[in-house]
Amino acid sequence: MSTIFSPFELGNLTLKNRAIRAGCFEGMCQNGKVTEALIEHHENLAKGGIAMTTVAYCSVNFEGRAFDHELWMREEILSDLKQLTEAVHKAGGYASIQLGHCGFFTNKNVIQQQPLGASPKWCMFMLSKCRSMTEEDIEATTEDFVRASVQARDAGFDAIEIHAGHGYLLSQFLSPWTNKRKDRFGGPLSNRLNFPVEVIRRIREKLGPDFPILVKMNQEDGMPEGIQLDDAIQIAQAFEQAGASAIIPSSGFTSKVPFLMLRGNLPVKEMVANQNSLVKKIGLKLFGHFMVPKHKYQALFQLDGAKQIQDAIKIPVIYIGGIESKKDMETTLKNGFPLFQLGRVTIQNPNFINEVYNGELSESPCDHCNRCVAAMDAGGVYCVSNIKGFIN
Template sequence: MNTDPAASWLFEKASLGPLQLRNRILRSGCFEGMCPNGAPSEPLLRHHRDIAAGGAALTTVAYCAVSADGRSYSTEMWMRPEIVPDLKRLVDAVHQEGCAASIQIGHCGGFSDPRVIGGRALAPSRVFCAFRLSFPIEMSPDDLERVAADFGRTTALARKAGFDAVEVHAGHGYLLSQFLTAHTNRRQDPYGGNLEARCRFPAEVVARVRAAAGPGMAVLVKMNVNDGFPGGQTPADSTVVAALFEDAGADALVTSGGFTSRTPFYMLRGKVPIREMARNEKNALRRAGLVMFGRIAVREYPFSRTFFLDDASPVARSTRIPVALVGGVCDLADVNRARSAGFSFVVMGRALIRDPGFPTRLEKGETTESDCDHCNRCVAAMDAGGVYCVTRAEEEASIGDECPTAS
C-alpha cells in the first residue's frame, strides 16, 4: 500500500453531494466515439466497466447531447427513451465494480455540425463560427425554453437509467459556455450584456437539471476558468460564474478551460497530432484544410502538470461546494498541490485512457506516476472508431512482434 500522505487523502472516502465515493479520483468525460447512431454500444459499456474496475471512484460517460440538434459527430449520443435500457446495463456494469456513474450532458450550440443535425446550428448570437465556416441562428425565447427543458428531460432519463450523477457541460465553448463568453453572446435581451446577464441561461439550465435530478443524484457542472483567447472568459470572471452555479444548485464544479471552436488544445496541452486528425477526418474539405493549414490553425500549448491549478484555485477557495481539478494530474505531487489549493477531488482523463488501472496501481504503490506522454493521439482515435491509447497499443503490438509464439 502507498503510505504517502497524499495517497491517504486521495484514497479516503469522500462525499460529493448526496454520494459517498470510495476515493477522490473522478474519470473525466472523454468523448469515446462509441455511439453509432447516437446510441450506447457494447464497446462503450466495456470502456466504462474497465475504468470502474481500475479503481476510480466515479466514471463519466462523455458528451451526451440533450437533443439531436446539439451534436457535432454522428457517433455522439443523444438522449431519448429508447436508449435508457442500454444505459442502464452500462450503469449496472459500472456499479458491479464499486464505482459510481455520471453522464455529461450538453449542447454544442454554434459549432453543432449542420451535416450531422441536418440543419443550421443554434447559438446565443449570430457570430461566425470559424470551425464550421458558417453562421449559426440566434436562439429565440422559444428555443431557450425548449433547450432548457431538454436538459431537464435528459436528466430525468439519466436518473431512470440509474446514473448517480449528471455533469452539465458549461465549458469548452459548448452552448452554455457560448452564453458565458462575451465574444459569442451579443444578445440584447436579459440573456446578454454583463457577466451576470450572460450567466442567466446557464444558471437556469443548472436549476432545471437540479430539479429533475431529485435529492439522490449529484449535479456537477464543468465550467471554464479561462477560455484561452482575448475576449473570452477570464479567471476573474470564473469566481462569479462559480457562485451563480452554486446558487443554482450544483453539488460540485469541475474547473477546466479552452474553447473548442477557437482554442481546442488549450484544454489538453501537449502535442497536436495533425496528420492523424487529418487522416481520420471524414469531410474532404476539412481534411484538406487540416493538411494545408492545420499547423497554423490548431495551436499547440506546451503540457505542464496541473495546468489549470493557478486559474482554478480562486474558484476552489471561494465556493462552499467541492471543486474538482482537471488537467495534467499525473502523480501524488500533483494530487498534493490540488489538495493544498483547496480542491476536494482530482479528475483524470488521459491517464486513465492510457491505463484504466492507474488508480489501483497507485494505491498499491505499484506505480508513482502516469506514463501518458500527452501525444494526444487518443484525440484523433476518438473520431475513427473509438478512443484508446494509440501509443500503448503500438507498444503492446511491438512486444508481441518480439515474442513470436512457438510453432
C-alpha cells in the same frame, strides 16, 4: 495510507476514493446509440479503481450534436444506458454522465438543420453559420436539459455533469466572444448567466436537494475577448447559488483553442488522416498549425485558477488538468480540492488507480502526444502510443 484512497461524500454518494474519470469523448456511439464497446470501456474504468466514471459528451437533444457517433438522450437508449450503469456498479464504481449541447459548432449534416447559437457565428471547423436562438429555443433547450437529467437518473446514473465550458452552448452564452445579444441573455455577465443558471436551477428543482449535479466550466476561454478568471469566479458563485453540487474548472474553446484544455502535442497528422470530408482534410493539412494553436504542457496546468475559484465558493471544486502521478493527486488534495478528475492517464491505463493503490505505479507514462484525441473520431478512443509500443 494516502488520502487519495479515503472516501468522500458528495451529495447522496459516498465515493470510495478521490478519483473521478474525466469526461473524455469515447467516439463509441455510432448512430447515437450505446454500444458494447462503450459499456466495456466504463466497466473497465470502474474495475480499474476509479470511484466514479463519466460517460462523456451526451447531447440533451437531437440538435445538439457535432457528430453522428455521439449519444443523445432519449427514451430509446435508456435500457442500454441502464446496462452500462449496472455494469459500472457491479464493478464497484459510480457512473456520471456529461450532458451538453454543441450550439454553433453542431454539424448541420448530422442534425439536418441550421445550427443554433447565442448569436450568429461562422464555424470554420463545421463550415457553417448558426442562427441566434429565440426565447422559445432557449426555453425548449432548458427543458431538454431537465428531461435529459431526469432520464440519466432513471437510467441509473449516480450523478450528472452539466457541460458549461469548452465553448459548448452554455459557455457560448457566457462568453462575450460568442454572445453579442442585446436581450436579457446578452450584455453584462449577469445577463449572460441567465440561461446556464436557469438550466442548473431547474435541474436542481427536479432532482431534489441531494442528487449530485457537477458543472464543468471554463476558468478561461483562451482568447482576450473571452471569459477570464475574474468572470469565472462570479460564474462559479452563480452556479453554486443555482444548486450545483461541485464545480470543475477547465479551459478552452473547442472551436477556437481546443488544445488549451489539454496542452501538449498537436496531433495534426492524425487529425488529417481521420477526417472524412476532403475539404476539411485539405484545410487541416494546410492550415492545421495556424487554425489550432498549440499550448505548452505542464503538470497540474489548471491549479492556480482552480484554487482561486475554490477560495470563492463553498461547494467542492473538482480539480482537472495535467495530473500524471501519485504526487500530483496528493498535491491537488493538499491544495484543498477534495476530488480530482483524470483524463489521459486513464485512457493510457484504465487500471491506473489500482496500480497506484497497490504500489505498482507512481507515475503515468502518458506523454501528452494527444493522439488519443484524433483516435476518438476514428472508431473509438484509445492510447495510440500503447498500441504502437511507444509506451511500456
